[in-house]
Amino acid sequence: xxxxxxxxxxxxxxxxxxxxxxxxxxxxxxxxxxxxxxxxxxxxxxxxxxxxxxxxxxxxxxxxxxxxxxxxxxxxxxxxxxxxxxxxxxxxxxxxxxxxxxxxxxxxxxxxxxxxxxxxxxxxxxxxxxxxxx
Numbered sequence: 331x332x333x334x335x336x337x338x339x340x341x342x343x344x345x346x347x348x349x350x351x352x353x354x355x356x357x358x359x360x361x362x363x364x365x366x367x368x369x370x371x372x373x374x375x376x377x378x379x380x381x382x383x384x385x386x387x388x389x390x391x392x393x394x395x396x397x398x399x400x401x402x403x404x405x406x407x408x409x410x411x412x413x414x415x416x417x418x419x420x421x422x423x424x425x426x427x428x429x430x431x432x433x434x435x436x437x438x439x440x441x442x443x444x445x446x447x448x449x450x451x452x453x454x455x456x457x458x459x460x461x462x463x464x
Contacts (some may be wrong), residue, residue, distance in 0.1 A: 335362050336411040337392040337417035338404060346441055347389070353409055362406055362411040388438045400435045402427075415416070 331337060340347040340353070351365050366375065368385050375382045378392065391404035399407055406418045434451040 331364065331392070332396045333394050335364055335394050336407050337364040337366055338408050339366050339368050339390040341369050343454070344441055352364060354412055357412040357414065360413070363408060380399040388435075401438070402430050405434075 334449055338351065340351045342348050342351070354363055355365055356434050364431070368375065368382065373382075375385050377392070378385070378398070380390070381407075388401050389404045391399040393407070402418075402421050406415065406422055409415050409418045
C-alpha cells in the first residue's frame, strides 16, 4: 500500500456494504482507496491480526502505516480518501461523534435483517453467529 492510501475491509456479501464499496470505488479518481472483500474465499483475516467473525461485526479500515480503524471512523477515512471528507466531518465532532457511533453500532448489528427487508438477502457467511452478536 502506498502512503496516502486507505484500505476498507468490507463484507461483499452484505448488500449495503457492497453498494457502498462500489460507490466509493467509482468516486476514487486519485487511486487513494483500496477495497478488500472479506467474504472472498481467498481472504485471510490473519494478515490483519483478526478473525473473520471480528471483521464481520463492523467495518474496518487500514492506513498505509498499518493503523486500523473501525466503524464510523472507517467511513470518515474512506470518504476523505475519495475527496469527500467534508460530507462526514460532522460525524467526528465531539458532541455528535457518540451519537453517530451508537447509530452505526445498531446498523451494523441489524444490517443483515435490514437487507432482507429490502429484498437483498445475504448468503451463508452473513449468518455467522459471532457477526450477529456484535
